[in-house]
Amino acid sequence: xxxxxxxxxxxxxxxxxxxxxxKKSFLIPYKIGILYNNGSNENFIFxxxxxxxSTQTYKAQLFYQLGAWKxxxxxxxxxxxxxxxxxxxxxxxxxxxxxxxxxxxIAEFTKHKSMRLYGIEFGFSxxxxxxxxxxxxxxxxxxxxxxxxxxxRLAKGFTFIENLSLGFLYKTTPKHHFYxxxxxxxxxxxxxxKPNDGYNTLGFDVGYAFVLK
Numbered sequence: 001x002x003x004x005x006x007x008x009x010x011x012x013x014x015x016x017x018x019x020x021x022x023k024k025s026f027l028i029p030y031k032i033g034i035l036y037n038n039g040s041n042e043n044f045i046f047x048x049x050x051x052x053x054s055t056q057t058y059k060a061q062l063f064y065q066l067g068a069w070k071x072x073x074x075x076x077x078x079x080x081x082x083x084x085x086x087x088x089x090x091x092x093x094x095x096x097x098x099x100x101x102x103x104x105x106i107a108e109f110t111k112h113k114s115m116r117l118y119g120i121e122f123g124f125s126x127x128x129x130x131x132x133x134x135x136x137x138x139x140x141x142x143x144x145x146x147x148x149x150x151x152x153r154l155a156k157g158f159t160f161i162e163n164l165s166l167g168f169l170y171k172t173t174p175k176h177h178f179y180x181x182x183x184x185x186x187x188x189x190x191x192x193x194k195p196n197d198g199y200n201t202l203g204f205d206v207g208y209a210f211v212l213k
Contacts, residue, residue, distance in 0.1 A: 029063050034208060040203065055203070062078040088110065089106075089151070145160070165183040
């Protein structure tokens with residue numbers, strides 16, 4: 001609960017600062033969008049036999065122009081989001097006998113779980129034109145969130161989220177942009193709570209954005 005209060009205060013301060021400076025044009029996004037991600041730990045990079053984990057994620061996106069360098073455009077992307085998660089422990093011996101009430105934990109954690117994660121993410125994106133209307137886009141992002149269910153890998157409550165995304169942006173018109181790509185995701189809590197083994201995913205992204213300016 002203490003960590004959730006801290007997160008709430010940070011959000012409140014940030015929102016207040018945003019409201020006070022709203023008249024400044026550089027704080028108003030030039031583009032807004034939505035992105036869908038489908039990811040899983042069961043892939044050629046992160047396939048861990050101890051558990052299954054998958055996510056369907058929906059992100060609202062606010063894009064801010066940061067400038068350009070050598071024909072590469074740079075953006076800040078603010079992304080409020082919700083994750084619909086599915087998880088199950090497959091290897092019951094991941095819960096070791098030295099843990100308190102380990103048999104009860106095995107019974108709890110080996111059941112299939114549907115979970116939720118709510119967060120906000122701040123990404124730095126670079127966009128490079130390939131051919132007419134087609135662009136390469138890469139982004140690195142970090143955010144914080146709250147997960148509503150504990151598992152053998154991660155405590156309930158405050159977590160960090162990290163993502164590396166690579167893909168292609170297609171501008172059908174100057175105002176309508178479509179995106180498709182892939183992303184590497186990680187969720188953990190930086191040892192604020194135990195356990196903190198975290199989750200890794202590889203998935204695909206599909207998005208749409210509309211230019212306001």
